Amino acid sequence: MSTLVEPASQASPGPAKAGPGARWLAGPGVRYLLMLPPALMVIGFVVYPMVQTVIHSFYRLDGLGRVIGFAGFGNYSALFANPVFMQVLRNTAIYTVFAVVLSIALAFALALLLTNRGIVNRLLLVGIFSPTVMPTIAAANIWLYFLAPQFGLVTELLGKVGISQANILGEPGSALGALVALFVWKYAPYFTLFLMAGLQSIPQNVREAMRTEDPHGWQSLRKVVLPIMAPMLAFVVTLAVIYAMETIDPIYVMTQGGPANGTNLVMFYLYQLGFNYYAWGPAAALSALLLGGLSSLSALSLIALERRAFHWA
Amino acid sequence: MRSTWMRVGSAMAGLALLVSGGAVASAAKAPTQLSFDFPVGVTGPLTTDMQHLVNAFNKTHPTIQVTPVFTGSYQQTVARVETDIQSGTPPTLAVMTSTSVYDMLHLNAILPLDSVAAQGDYYPALLQPEVKGHYYGIPFQRSTVVLYYNKDIFKEAGLNPNQPPKTWSDLVTDAKAIQKLGITGIEIPTDGTCYWEFAPFAIEAGQNLASNDGLHVYFNSSAAKTALNFWMDLSHKYGVEPKGILPWATVPSDFESGKVGMIVHSSGSLAAILKAANFKVGETFMPADHSKYLTDLGGGDFFLFKGASKSQQQAAIAFIKWMTSPQQAATWSKETGYVAVTPKAYQQSGMQKFTAAHPQFLIPAEQLQYAQPELATYSLSQIQDTLDAAIQSVLDGQSQVVPALNQAQQQANGILANYR
Numbered sequence: 165m166s167t168l169v170e171p172a173s174q175a176s177p178g179p180a181k182a183g184p185g186a187r188w189l190a191g192p193g194v195r196y197l198l199m200l201p202p203a204l205m206v207i208g209f210v211v212y213p214m215v216q217t218v219i220h221s222f223y224r225l226d227g228l229g230r231v232i233g234f235a236g237f238g239n240y241s242a243l244f245a246n247p248v249f250m251q252v253l254r255n256t257a258i259y260t261v262f263a264v265v266l267s268i269a270l271a272f273a274l275a276l277l278l279t280n281r282g283i284v285n286r287l288l289l290v291g292i293f294s295p296t297v298m299p300t301i302a303a304a305n306i307w308l309y310f311l312a313p314q315f316g317l318v319t320e321l322l323g324k325v326g327i328s329q330a331n332i333l334g335e336p337g338s339a340l341g342a343l344v345a346l347f348v349w350k351y352a353p354y355f356t357l358f359l360m361a362g363l364q365s366i367p368q369n370v371r372e373a374m375r376t377e378d379p380h381g382w383q384s385l386r387k388v389v390l391p392i393m394a395p396m397l398a399f400v401v402t403l404a405v406i407y408a409m410e411t412i413d414p415i416y417v418m419t420q421g422g423p424a425n426g427t428n429l430v431m432f433y434l435y436q437l438g439f440n441y442y443a444w445g446p447a448a449a450l451s452a453l454l455l456g457g458l459s460s461l462s463a464l465s466l467i468a469l470e471r472r473a474f475h476w477a
Numbered sequence: 478m479r480s481t482w483m484r485v486g487s488a489m490a491g492l493a494l495l496v497s498g499g500a501v502a503s504a505a506k507a508p509t510q511l512s513f514d515f516p517v518g519v520t521g522p523l524t525t526d527m528q529h530l531v532n533a534f535n536k537t538h539p540t541i542q543v544t545p546v547f548t549g550s551y552q553q554t555v556a557r558v559e560t561d562i563q564s565g566t567p568p569t570l571a572v573m574t575s576t577s578v579y580d581m582l583h584l585n586a587i588l589p590l591d592s593v594a595a596q597g598d599y600y601p602a603l604l605q606p607e608v609k610g611h612y613y614g615i616p617f618q619r620s621t622v623v624l625y626y627n628k629d630i631f632k633e634a635g636l637n638p639n640q641p642p643k644t645w646s647d648l649v650t651d652a653k654a655i656q657k658l659g660i661t662g663i664e665i666p667t668d669g670t671c672y673w674e675f676a677p678f679a680i681e682a683g684q685n686l687a688s689n690d691g692l693h694v695y696f697n698s699s700a701a702k703t704a705l706n707f708w709m710d711l712s713h714k715y716g717v718e719p720k721g722i723l724p725w726a727t728v729p730s731d732f733e734s735g736k737v738g739m740i741v742h743s744s745g746s747l748a749a750i751l752k753a754a755n756f757k758v759g760e761t762f763m764p765a766d767h768s769k770y771l772t773d774l775g776g777g778d779f780f781l782f783k784g785a786s787k788s789q790q791q792a793a794i795a796f797i798k799w800m801t802s803p804q805q806a807a808t809w810s811k812e813t814g815y816v817a818v819t820p821k822a823y824q825q826s827g828m829q830k831f832t833a834a835h836p837q838f839l840i841p842a843e844q845l846q847y848a849q850p851e852l853a854t855y856s857l858s859q860i861q862d863t864l865d866a867a868i869q870s871v872l873d874g875q876s877q878v879v880p881a882l883n884q885a886q887q888q889a890n891g892i893l894a895n896y897r
Binding site for chain 2: 227228229247248312313314315331333334335336419420422423424425426436439440441442443
């Protein structure tokens with residue numbers, strides 16, 4: 165290490181008689197020492213369990229999660245042989261597509277509308293941002309009562325327009341729809357903030373040029389705004405996909421995966437596999453798949469973000 | 478000088494020894510700490526009621542200090558206990574569904590409580606089934622599936638408020654009469670663990686959902702098919718029940734606010750319903766198909782876990798005995814509507830006065846002679862979810878009764894094959 169030798173000749177105000185070892189301790193040593201607790205935390209609570217989970221996914225585990233034999237790909241094939249898991253995958257795909265597309269479309273529209281700084285816009289922004297800061301558990305409980313059959317707010321409103329006895333959480337399709345709506349309600353405002361930041365990176369003179377050259381805005385949206393926003397959009401889409409795949413708390417509160425597994429998404433199924441079914445082997449296999457899938461998605465999007473980043477030179 | 482310091486020092490050391498010795502002595506006298514996990518599966522302020530009971534125990538038992546830990550629903554409690562066992566720190570005592578016994582045995586986690594069961598004067602039905610020659614769960618908050626009905630609505634609909642439906646066809650006739658008032662006839666909760674509300678109908682139609690060895694289920698029996706067809710008919714043929722899935726949590730609210738004439742729910746919800754309803758509440762046996770009034774049991778038992786110290790185990794057994802003694806059983810029953818676990822509870826003078834004023838509280842105990850054990854198997858959550866999903870897919874119109882139940886049976890056989 166060059167840093168060990170380099171300061172040896174200088175007359176620093178530090179401990180004059182100290183040898184190189186002590187100086188290392190005072191310099192980089194302190195840095196490594198300060199790094200140690202968080203590094204240990206990450207290794208102990210993130211890296212180790214991750215590696216352990218992947219290794220476990222190839223072993224047979226008993227009800228307490230102890231290894232009782234080698235399974236090869238047995239846990240993976242057990243997972244895919246289960247019709248419930250196939251339904252869960254289908255649900256998750258449908259949910260993710262709708263949740264991501266709707267929340268980002270709404271966020272983009274809101275970003276375009278709210279990007280001019282005015283007091284009204286600022287207030288509106290604060291207003292629509294409120295669902296984002298609300299804990300999902302609380303929000304889901306509120307929605308549960310909105311949607312309750314017989315006396316829920318939504319049910320009453322639907323009754324006024326002629327849809328009587330609406331039982332939104334009671335049917336798989338509409339229950340999944342309610343979960344999508346909750347996602348959009350909660351995350352669209354959050355994504356709006358990112359997209360507004362992206363829009364603000366367009367310089368003032370470019371914006372003025374766009375206003376005079378293209379009063380309707382369609383051409384500039386297609387040729388200027390979208391290309392500039394592309395990396396930011398890619399980032400937000402990745403974020404949205406990850407959040408959608410991670411959805412579990414509203415399911416836990418509102419539907420418990422029902423009715424008839426209609427709202428059972430991959431994260432909730434993972435919870436069920438482990439904590440309700442004691443099927444730790446398949447649970448480890450599913451965790452490994454999710455880990456691989458989501459981290460490669462993040463990596464891809466980061467690469468895309470780097471490559472396609474737009475710089476005003 | 479030096480010797481003075483030394484004397485002071487030795488005096489200090491002696492003092493320290495005395496203090497620490499005193500601490501050790503008082504630690505030996507400190508009460509045995511006992512924390513126990515309990516779930517709440519019905520409506521009402523049960524956590525407060527539980528705290529009152531435990532406080533009374535702690536006051537009368539100075540050598541034991543019990544801390545109740547509220548652990549959510551039954552399913553959440555099982556998940557928590559299982560995680561604790563996995564991490565090597567099992568609870569000493571927990572209330573779990575009596576049906577958890579097979580999975581807890583499979584985890585090698587619980588101890589038999591045969592002597593408590595033998596001495597407790599419990600209703601025999603509540604101790605069933607005996608598992609592998611032992612009694613593991615001691616009945617505590619046990620319930621039955623009952624039918625609640627709104628007497629005022631019955632009167633309004635021209636029905637006799639003291640003559641609730643006795644048979645399935647009575648049920649349909651009465652529900653139709655109520656429906657004519659613009660009020661929903663009947664609601665049976667069908668979300669979550671709906672197998673429980675389904676079981677009385679299947680039992681009534683001729684067969685329980687499972688055997689008593691934890692290894693066999695009868696999801697596609699003709700009885701189960703008859704029962705599910707009847708459920709479908711209630712909403713689709715007779716139009717006396719809303720279509721789709723009805724939530725366990727809001728069905729009592731609908732009943733309390735007079736939006737529905739009859740509901741099927743746990744007897745453990747009685748106290749909360751009585752408190753909230755401003756009409757005369759009737760509670761009765763499940764209507765019969767072949768005039769047998771059969772129902773199934775539910776609710777929670779005390780379980781004692783391996784891994785606790787001898788003194789903790791003894792304290793836990795003392796606590797279980799106290800909690801299920803006639804006096805406490807009567808208190809818990811009055812506050813909740815759960816069956817008092819011993820017939821002696823109903824002979825308590827306070828309880829006799831109470832049941833004279835609220836005869837509804839006697840129904841679950843009278844029902845015990847007709848009650849069958851709740852669906853209990855190995856891999857219980859998964860087996861229950863299989864049946865729940867099958868029932869719900871039929872109610873939602875995604876599949877037909879016969880193929881749905883056949884598929885559930887096939888899946889359950891696949892799961893249970895690992896244990897046979």
